[in-house]
Amino acid sequence: MARGAGSVLSWFDLNGRASRGRGWAVVLVTVLAGALLTGGIDAGVPWIRWLFPVFGILVAASAVVTVQRLHDAGRSGAWVLATHIPYLGLIPLLIILVLPPRPLPKSREGHRLARGFYAACLVALVLAAASRLFWTPYWIPSESMKPTLLVGDYIAVSLLSAADLRQGDVSVFRHPVSGQVFAMRLIGLPGDRVQVTDGLLHLNGAAVTVTADGQFTEVFERQGPIGATPRCQTPVGFGGICVRDWLQETLPNGRMHGILNIMDNPSAGSADSTPVYTVPAGHLFLMGDNRDNSNDSRLAQAVGGVGMVPVENLIGRVDRVVFSAAGRSMLFFWTWRADRFFRPVE
Numbered sequence: 001m002a003r004g005a006g007s008v009l010s011w012f013d014l015n016g017r018a019s020r021g022r023g024w025a026v027v028l029v030t031v032l033a034g035a036l037l038t039g040g041i042d043a044g045v046p047w048i049r050w051l052f053p054v055f056g057i058l059v060a061a062s063a064v065v066t067v068q069r070l071h072d073a074g075r076s077g078a079w080v081l082a083t084h085i086p087y088l089g090l091i092p093l094l095i096i097l098v099l100p101p102r103p104l105p106k107s108r109e110g111h112r113l114a115r116g117f118y119a120a121c122l123v124a125l126v127l128a129a130a131s132r133l134f135w136t137p138y139w140i141p142s143e144s145m146k147p148t149l150l151v152g153d154y155i156a157v158s159l160l161s162a163a164d165l166r167q168g169d170v171s172v173f174r175h176p177v178s179g180q181v182f183a184m185r186l187i188g189l190p191g192d193r194v195q196v197t198d199g200l201l202h203l204n205g206a207a208v209t210v211t212a213d214g215q216f217t218e219v220f221e222r223q224g225p226i227g228a229t230p231r232c233q234t235p236v237g238f239g240g241i242c243v244r245d246w247l248q249e250t251l252p253n254g255r256m257h258g259i260l261n262i263m264d265n266p267s268a269g270s271a272d273s274t275p276v277y278t279v280p281a282g283h284l285f286l287m288g289d290n291r292d293n294s295n296d297s298r299l300a301q302a303v304g305g306v307g308m309v310p311v312e313n314l315i316g317r318v319d320r321v322v323f324s325a326a327g328r329s330m331l332f333f334w335t336w337r338a339d340r341f342f343r344p345v346e
Helices: 020-042 046-072 077-083 090-098 112-131
Strands: 135-139 153-159 170-174 181-188 193-197 200-203 209-219 241-250 256-261 283-287 314-324
Touching (some): 020 046, 020 090, 046 077, 077 090, 135 314, 170 283, 181 193, 181 200, 209 256
Antiparallel strands (some): 135 153, 153 314, 170 181, 181 283, 193 200, 209 241
């Protein structure tokens, strides 16, 4: 098969050359595809995920063309890593595109290990993009699902249908009114009766089993991109230790998960003492694991709660935490929580 400048393979040949025109074409198409994907996801367009494999191929082509341009300019291909940093990568990328070409170095056919590394990274990139057909990533911005999910967790959400629903699943859904994406635990299925009495969950007239499991402690500081601070049992200043009771709750189907208790509010009408809710057909009842800091289905939509969530608003089930950072940016490596990387979610 031909490997000339105009062939398809030449676009993925790490030893090839890349004209400025090719470089600009790949960059512009990749940016446009990224904008289309972002807009489609935010708008909830269901078929948009089928563009992810195409987007992965475009990004792979962009990376190879960048390496080609770097080689043509006498620079190391490793600089391609800098060009793919979100937003900031556009600066070195633009510089690379305008650099004048230089004669090919004699060692152009060498460095097999480096070329193999680049090729492996490109294959991984395309596979990662293709995997988005089956799962979608989301960031956790609030503490409503502590201790299961922390602020700054980057979660993988697998698609599922109504037939796949199980009580106790940590689920991602769109708010019935605002359309915002939330993550909460599925507590009530259609027909279930749900009530909270003195902070204790009751399902279909029976109280669930709850056992003490020590305390959940963390430093009182700003967390995540929005800089939110945790809610504590006893007020503390910045740098102090925020304490909450950690409990284990067991649902009727035997699934066990951790919940937090900040305070007890037995007054009628509070989230700790609710009336009996009967989940209507085609709807779900969801609650946050941080029970005293979650505007979930216990609260009506008119007062800022989630209320009953239509099944069609469900996006998927949280399978695992892929990455986690406590700081305002994922680039702040000193805030990474390495012990949470690829952690399964129960």
